[in-house]
Amino acid sequence: MTIIYRCQLELHDSLYYATREIGRLYETEPVIHNYALCYALGLVDSAIYSTTVAEEHSYRYFCPEQVPKYEEHLTPLNQQGIYLTPARAISHSAILNTWKYANNNYHVEMEKTQKNIPSFGRAKEIAPESEFEFFLISQKTLKLPKWIRLGKWMSKAELKVKELPQPKTAEGLFTCKYPLNPLDVMFTNQVISYDVVNMPPVSLIQNVQIRGQYYQFDGLQEIKIPVRMEYRFKG
Numbered sequence: 001m002t003i004i005y006r007c008q009l010e011l012h013d014s015l016y017y018a019t020r021e022i023g024r025l026y027e028t029e030p031v032i033h034n035y036a037l038c039y040a041l042g043l044v045d046s047a048i049y050s051t052t053v054a055e056e057h058s059y060r061y062f063c064p065e066q067v068p069k070y071e072e073h074l075t076p077l078n079q080q081g082i083y084l085t086p087a088r089a090i091s092h093s094a095i096l097n098t099w100k101y102a103n104n105n106y107h108v109e110m111e112k113t114q115k116n117i118p119s120f121g122r123a124k125e126i127a128p129e130s131e132f133e134f135f136l137i138s139q140k141t142l143k144l145p146k147w148i149r150l151g152k153w154m155s156k157a158e159l160k161v162k163e164l165p166q167p168k169t170a171e172g173l174f175t176c177k178y179p180l181n182p183l184d185v186m187f188t189n190q191v192i193s194y195d196v197v198n199m200p201p202v203s204l205i206q207n208v209q210i211r212g213q214y215y216q217f218d219g220l221q222e223i224k225i226p227v228r229m230e231y232r233f234k235g
Contacts, residue, residue, distance in 0.1 A: 003140070004163075008131060011130045012158060014128055014155060028151075030132075033204065040150050043082060049142070050080050057072040078230045084135070086180065087132040088178055088179050095125050133178075146158065164217050165218055168218070170214055171213045173210070176214075177206075187232060190210065192211060
């Protein structure tokens with residue numbers, strides 16, 4: 001039986017990650033990648049969710065190298081029938097922070113630096129009290145944490161989860177108002193048109209017009225979610 005949860009996040013700290021770099025400006029897009037959500041919610045390499053990975057890819061205790069292993073970490077979620085959509089902002093505002101640093105190499109072999117050239121940059125962050133929404137699709141009941149941390153600063157966010165009515169499956173041409181990971185949807189549905197959200201490691205799409213099967217819900221006509229999404233890593 002397919003269970004779909006509607007999840008909302010409220011930020012209690014400012015959220016920062018570099019979606020794009022424009023000169024010295026590092027901008028945070030008001031969209032959260034579904035890969036990032038999987039890690040933040042503790043779904044990766046978890047005995048609770050039966051998603052443990054091989055020891056050489058272990059994520060829970062120690063990461064010997066800072067190399068992403070999305071395929072090794074997220075494939076067990078496919079095996080358990082767990083899938084998260086990316087999150088979109090319901091309401092948000094941005095704040096701009098300036099940072100700077102200087103060359104401090106005078107401490108190396110007691111050599112006095114010849115130059116002291118400050119460098120600076122600006123980070124556009126998502127402000128506290130901003131709210132995001134995403135969906136969790138599962139084949140069994142899941143219990144998620146109330147508090148999670150996100151982004152480069154490990155910002156605190158409150159998670160609210162509501163189980164939606166039992167989904168009904170329909171088929172045809174529809175528009176998904178929520179951001180999607182194109183790799184996860186393009187092999188099981190015909191993607192016709194979309195807007196691109198440039199975001200590493202896989203750019204997302206939104207305002208997507210699709211032909212295929214989708215979930216719909218009584219009393220919630222605005223929600224239409226593609227069927228058979230799963231994590232894929234090769235285009």
